[in-house]
Amino acid sequence: MSWIDLQSDLGESFGNYKIGMDEEVIPHVTSANLACGYHAGDPLVMDYSVKLCKRYGVRVGAHPGFPDLMGFGRRKMSISPEEARDYIIYQVGALQAFCHANGVELQHVKCHGMFYNMAAKDHALSRAIAEGIFAVDPDLIMVGLAGSELVKAGEEVGLCVANEVFADRGYQADGTLVPRGQDGAMIKDLQAALPRIIRMVKEHRVTAVTGEEIEVNPQTICVHGDSPTAIAFTKAIREGLEKEGVTVCSMAEKIH
16 A cells, blocks of 8 residues: 655734634644744744644654744755755754654754745755754654755765655656746646646656656655645645555554
């Protein structure tokens, strides 16, 4: 029987600003990627998000991003590998402290936004990220775009890795995501998304926006928590996968 982890990017509110539908999404996922204060999130939101995950038995992951609150971590930045490593240590360490305070184990690390997208193609950046994760805790799982430099770097450093696919994002012919703002970047039609996800999980293939067939071997699926369709997508995808005989469980249950 095949299996998959279902996760969402959450904990992205900040101060008086409410982003996402965390309370409604969390009951339907098996893992959550929580912002760590750089692109989104703050100490109160981080603590509340960890508590929310604990309440529903959802595994917690760190979601470190670029220090770019105004751009929500989606703008390119020029940083050195040393900076990347320390950004990871700083943010993962912060969320790990809230996990410890709440009696919760940190499961994984998945970079956010442009940090993630740049690292998917840049091995030096990916290596620095992997080394930062390893320095904090070598037992953490590193999540990266399926087949990307992130996955390769994590394996090189000695981390367990999880190949990630996206329920609501389009793919380019090289296996990377279609940039936001371009045609085909976001998939908003659940009727189109569900069979596509099932095919990725069971057949390990997805069709790019240009028509090419791409091979993927996912262990985790992301549904963005700030999308208006997040609740319907997450619930329907979980139900659809389970009807197809796919076990939906946290990545740590199968990877470690």
